Amino acid sequence: MILDKGPWNEYIDETEESHRKIYGTDMFDLAKQYGTPLFVLFEDIIVKNYEKYRHALEKEYKDHLICYAVKANTSYCVLNFLSKLGSGADVASEYELQLALNAGIPTENIRANGNCKNESYLEECIKKGILINVDPEEELTIINEIALRLGIAAKINIRFAGFPVKHITSRAITTSSDWSKFGIDIKRANSVFRKVLDMDMLIPNGLMVHLGSQITDISTYYTVLEILIDLSRDAQQIGFEINEIDIGGGLGIPYFESEDWNSIKKKIKNTRKENYTWADEFIGYEFNAESNDLEWIGEELSSAYAPDTFIRKLFNEKYSANKTFKEKLEEIGTPRFVIEPGRSIIGNAGVTIAKIGHVSNTPRGENIVHVDAGVNSHTFGTAVPEQLHRIEIANNIEEDEHFETFVAGNLCFTGDLLCKIKNKLIRKPRRGDYLLFYDTGAYSDFFASNANSFPRPPKVMVAKDGTHRLLVRREDFSEVFQREVGLGIPRT
Numbered sequence: 001m002i003l004d005k006g007p008w009n010e011y012i013d014e015t016e017e018s019h020r021k022i023y024g025t026d027m028f029d030l031a032k033q034y035g036t037p038l039f040v041l042f043e044d045i046i047v048k049n050y051e052k053y054r055h056a057l058e059k060e061y062k063d064h065l066i067c068y069a070v071k072a073n074t075s076y077c078v079l080n081f082l083s084k085l086g087s088g089a090d091v092a093s094e095y096e097l098q099l100a101l102n103a104g105i106p107t108e109n110i111r112a113n114g115n116c117k118n119e120s121y122l123e124e125c126i127k128k129g130i131l132i133n134v135d136p137e138e139e140l141t142i143i144n145e146i147a148l149r150l151g152i153a154a155k156i157n158i159r160f161a162g163f164p165v166k167h168i169t170s171r172a173i174t175t176s177s178d179w180s181k182f183g184i185d186i187k188r189a190n191s192v193f194r195k196v197l198d199m200d201m202l203i204p205n206g207l208m209v210h211l212g213s214q215i216t217d218i219s220t221y222y223t224v225l226e227i228l229i230d231l232s233r234d235a236q237q238i239g240f241e242i243n244e245i246d247i248g249g250g251l252g253i254p255y256f257e258s259e260d261w262n263s264i265k266k267k268i269k270n271t272r273k274e275n276y277t278w279a280d281e282f283i284g285y286e287f288n289a290e291s292n293d294l295e296w297i298g299e300e301l302s303s304a305y306a307p308d309t310f311i312r313k314l315f316n317e318k319y320s321a322n323k324t325f326k327e328k329l330e331e332i333g334t335p336r337f338v339i340e341p342g343r344s345i346i347g348n349a350g351v352t353i354a355k356i357g358h359v360s361n362t363p364r365g366e367n368i369v370h371v372d373a374g375v376n377s378h379t380f381g382t383a384v385p386e387q388l389h390r391i392e393i394a395n396n397i398e399e400d401e402h403f404e405t406f407v408a409g410n411l412c413f414t415g416d417l418l419c420k421i422k423n424k425l426i427r428k429p430r431r432g433d434y435l436l437f438y439d440t441g442a443y444s445d446f447f448a449s450n451a452n453s454f455p456r457p458p459k460v461m462v463a464k465d466g467t468h469r470l471l472v473r474r475e476d477f478s479e480v481f482q483r484e485v486g487l488g489i490p491r492t
């Protein structure tokens with residue numbers, strides 16, 4: 001089975017030389033021009049995703065704010081571009097905040113997140129009147145003290161966790177359950193509301209939750225939002241104002257069509273028979289003693305909801321007492337609805353191109369393609385199945401004898417595998433061919449580093465008409481070592 005390219009089918013084509021073309025741009029030529037590894041973003045897909053959120057929200061709920069999660073793809077140009085479309089920003093550090101401000105995002109459209117915000121980050125937020133999502137509870141005192149020192153009151157939302165959710169995505173990116181380093185336990189809500197009201201320099205504004213990332217089951221949102229509405233009522237009863245409900249980000253994207261994804265999961269489960277995963281690992285599964293079987297606990301890589309269908313369902317589905325989310329929001333005074341999408345804006349708007357150095361075999365005889373990119377520029381270990389993307393050869397794409405292979409990066413450790421689950425390519429690749437990884441727009445360079453002293457890759461943006469421009473350059477030698485105090489004199 002060669003994997004269906006799903007939504008990409010709409011944008012992809014083939015050149016006369018049998019190269020992969022996306023939005024009229026030859027990926028082979030692009031790789032030659034900018035070098036590899038190379039991140040490529042497609043402007044039109046970003047616009048479409050953002051507009052899907054915006055149109056659906058215009059229709060469903062007037063008072064809303066979309067805050068692009070800067071961490072998903074941190075680039076000034078991306079932010080500046082989204083800012084022109086009217087987007088706000090979710091930031092998680094003082095540098096993300098500075099970038100958002102430089103990119104022209106108005107202060108009132110920024111939400112400051114983070115579970116360990118430093119003093120200068122908090123100080124900047126307070127001075128500029130930026131809303132802080134408080135996390136954890138101890139931060140209340142710290143913010144109050146800084147605000148007191150500055151003589152400026154701080155506007156805050158309370159971020160909650162400890163919701164009754166389980167296996168909603170992989171563990172590493174679940175941020176709202178009992179096992180979460182983020183958020184304040186919902187059981188502490190009432191005493192936290194009182195604490196806020198007792199502090200002179202805190203202005204209560206609303207409640208916030210971020211469920212996690214790559215969430216594909218919308219009912220999880222219903223469960224959590226229902227509780228958030230109940231907490232809002234409790235808050236209002238004691239005078240804690242609810243001007244805003246911020247539901248964070250989290251909406252998943254379809255890395256695969258559902259049929260392909262189900263078949264991949266089945267093969268992982270049977271890996272000992274099928275030699276399907278690296279070291280026969282049951283990636284994404286855990287043994288469940290009760291059922292005496294393997295249980296899927298990873299994230300789902302197939303999603304049925306685009307941003308507009310997600311918003312439509314979120315607002316129109318019946319919650320408890322046969323009421324919609326919109327009706328429930330009206331009952332608590334029609335607070336502003338804030339959403340902080342990252343992956344669902346930019347994840348399916350990017351591809352990564354890497355060059356093949358070698359095709360070899362593991363000592364056990366499995367095929368392995370070696371490319372010039374490491375996991376540090378490919379969603380490093382956040383959640384293992386997430387390293388699984390649709391992959392294809394970008395040149396000479398005519399079909400031949402299929403070739404099943406793992407994909408290894410160029411870093412000095414065995415965990416550096418860009419694909420721990422076998423991929424089927426349309427032919428045997430050769431040294432010098434290019435591999436194309438789809439849907440890598442979000443979090444690919446989140447862990448980008450100079451591991452093994454490799455430079456961090458450039459980013460290119462392709463416009464709807466096929467023209468392209470460089471957003472981020474590749475580092476050179478002096479940039480890779482720019483923090484060295486004495487770099488030495490080059491020998492002649």
Ligand SMILES: Cc1ncc(COP(=O)(O)O)c(C=O)c1O
Pocket residue numbers: 069071072090113210212213214248249250251340341342343344442
């Ligand atoms: C507070 C917060 N908001 C929004 C997001 C964006 O999530 P996603 O990219 O899954 O939409 C994140 C990501 O981790 C987050 O931590």
